[in-house]
Amino acid sequence: MSWFDMRVRALREETRDILGVELASVDGVPLPFDWLPGAHVDLRLPNGLVRQYSLISRPADSHLYLAIKHEAQSRGGSRWLHEELRLGQILRVGAPRNLFALEDGSGEVVLVAGGIGITPLLAMYRSCRATGRPVSLHYFARERSGLAFHQELEGQTDVFLHVGLDRAALIDRLAELLSAYATKAGLYCCGPAGFMQQVRERALVEGWPESALHQEHFQAANAPTTVASFELVLAASGRQVQVGAGESVVAAAARAGVEIPLSCGMGICGCCLTRVLDGVPSHCDDYLDTDQKASGNWILPCVSGCSSTRLVLDC
Ligand code: FES
Incomplete structure (x- = not known):
């Protein structure tokens, strides 16, 4: 980068x-x-x-x-x-990177923000307004004083502020606003992990196709799960080191004198993506898709570990 x-x-x-x-x-x-x-x-x-x-x-x-x-x-x-x-x-x-881009098209864009999740969605909202693309922005916050950018948003007919809802009221409100899936619509959600999970579950229940759902993760959904020690071989550097239980692959590699480039450290940005030459990675990241994980060819070593006794990486 x-x-x-x-x-x-x-x-x-x-x-x-x-x-x-x-x-x-x-x-x-x-x-x-x-x-x-x-x-x-x-x-x-x-x-x-x-x-x-x-x-x-x-x-x-x-x-x-x-x-x-x-x-x-x-x-x-x-x-x-x-x-x-x-x-x-x-x-x-x-340099800016985009893991949460608005898809091209003319369908309605439904933006659902929880708390500080407003930040990428505000940029999307402004963009849709500027280009005339149909958009609605739903912004959830615990209290009114927690609504950032409210001066810009209040009074807009396509902005809906939802304040102080308890869990049951939140579920009802999501059911209401997600009840009508229109073909070509896209749902973009950002906020705390639990909030995004609820939005996603509700959207699927209401008939939104998986392909229409987009989420931004700024927290790893999974905790690192390196539970047992294993041997780490860094093939390109000719080093090897034992990874201790609970230790990250990146930390063990650093002990062996090999710096794996890091950015988020949470398995969400892809910066530390490394090729696996041998061994069975156990994936804890939110970056690789299901097929990439199943292939066993790649690992995000900032969070992921290994379920075999030996892991050989191309670094
Ligand atoms: S540093 Fe971001 S995924 Fe590993």
Whole structure:
């Protein structure tokens, strides 16, 4: 991945716990890359962490705009950004990547956001509005004060704000809004894992085809499951090392002196994708599709492990 230095040009409080961050090129020249709605960037933080955030702005804005929620369970990424980031600071930013693109077509786009999941969907909403594509945006939040960008969204006839619903009311509301699948429609959902699961289950019950459902994952759905020790052979480097129970393949490889490139560290971005030469990977990622997993030819070693006693990788 290509990395760029970018300057923090503005910081805004979008809600009490959502920080808006505007990043521009250091020397004021146009940004050296393009992107489409649904894209995200990696931020490499000074504390060594790399985190992914959706792009809300458009290339025509000539800056990146991100909205970052201060996660209560922060592993150090959002906490650092909320507490340490300052105006004028330089951050390393990866070129945008898109794992959640809007599909081409003229069918209706139904956007369902839970909490901070609004960020990629807001970019999609703006894009549909700009191009005249039929769109509706459903934005769920626990409380009104948690609705980011409400000034832009309130009052729009194709935006529906759902605030303070308990679980039963949420299920009823989803049933209501997903009840009419129209041919060629696409459903794009982003939010907490449990929320996305409920949206997906409800859509399938209501007759939405699998091919019409799109979700953005910013949290690994599965926890790493390396439960037993195994031998790791790094064929291209000529190294080998024992992977301890509970240890990640990436960490074991690093002990052996081999750096496997990392980005999300959660099995969702594909950055660490590595070819398997021998052994049986046990997949814990959300990146490979079912066929790729079944082939046993690939592994995301940041989260996945091995169910055989030996794993040989092409790195
Ligand atoms: S680093 Fe993102 S999938 Fe492994």
